[in-house]
Amino acid sequence: MTDRSQIQIRRLLPSDASLFREIRLEALQQAPEAFGSTFEQECSQSLAQFEEVLAKADVFGAFRGSDLLGMAGYRTQAGDKRAHKGFLWGMYVRPSARGTGAAKPLVEAVLAHARERVELVQLSVVAENETAQRLYRSCGFVAYGHEVHALKQNGRYYDEVLMAVALDPRN
Numbered sequence: 001m002t003d004r005s006q007i008q009i010r011r012l013l014p015s016d017a018s019l020f021r022e023i024r025l026e027a028l029q030q031a032p033e034a035f036g037s038t039f040e041q042e043c044s045q046s047l048a049q050f051e052e053v054l055a056k057a058d059v060f061g062a063f064r065g066s067d068l069l070g071m072a073g074y075r076t077q078a079g080d081k082r083a084h085k086g087f088l089w090g091m092y093v094r095p096s097a098r099g100t101g102a103a104k105p106l107v108e109a110v111l112a113h114a115r116e117r118v119e120l121v122q123l124s125v126v127a128e129n130e131t132a133q134r135l136y137r138s139c140g141f142v143a144y145g146h147e148v149h150a151l152k153q154n155g156r157y158y159d160e161v162l163m164a165v166a167l168d169p170r171n
Helices: 014-030 039-043 047-056 103-115 130-138
Strands: 007-011 058-064 067-076 085-093 120-126 142-153 156-166
Touching: 007 103, 014 039, 014 047, 014 058, 014 067, 014 085, 058 103, 067 103, 085 103, 103 120, 103 130, 120 130, 120 142, 130 156
Parallel strands: 085 120
Antiparallel strands: 007 058, 058 067, 067 085, 120 156, 142 156
């Protein structure tokens, strides 16, 4: 176990694009079943395209020194009738950093950011990923649905658990 106080969470900036590109592509290779995108789709994207993502998106990174250990993204849903809801996406912690205390502060940072913008945050997680589900439950998320055959990777289907947490703006 690493001392959690050594881990710093901050929003990634366009200047972090090379770090973001590296960890995003790693995530897509290491856990292809966990993401809607694919390594093949994103590996050909330029560094400028990753800079553009960071300029427009709310992506948080967990750092130990200059090492990026993990990431998590946030977006507010589009449209007047859905603008009260946000979505946590792209959550990934490098295998070497798992168990170090990097994951929970990432989720908490997304929730703190979202609390200023929305009333509810949703996410989807592969049904087989009990570790991630435990993490999300520890942050207040509850399961509200199950999507059968949500993703298909190499001819295999993966179900997803749909989870949400209602935010109290006073916290």
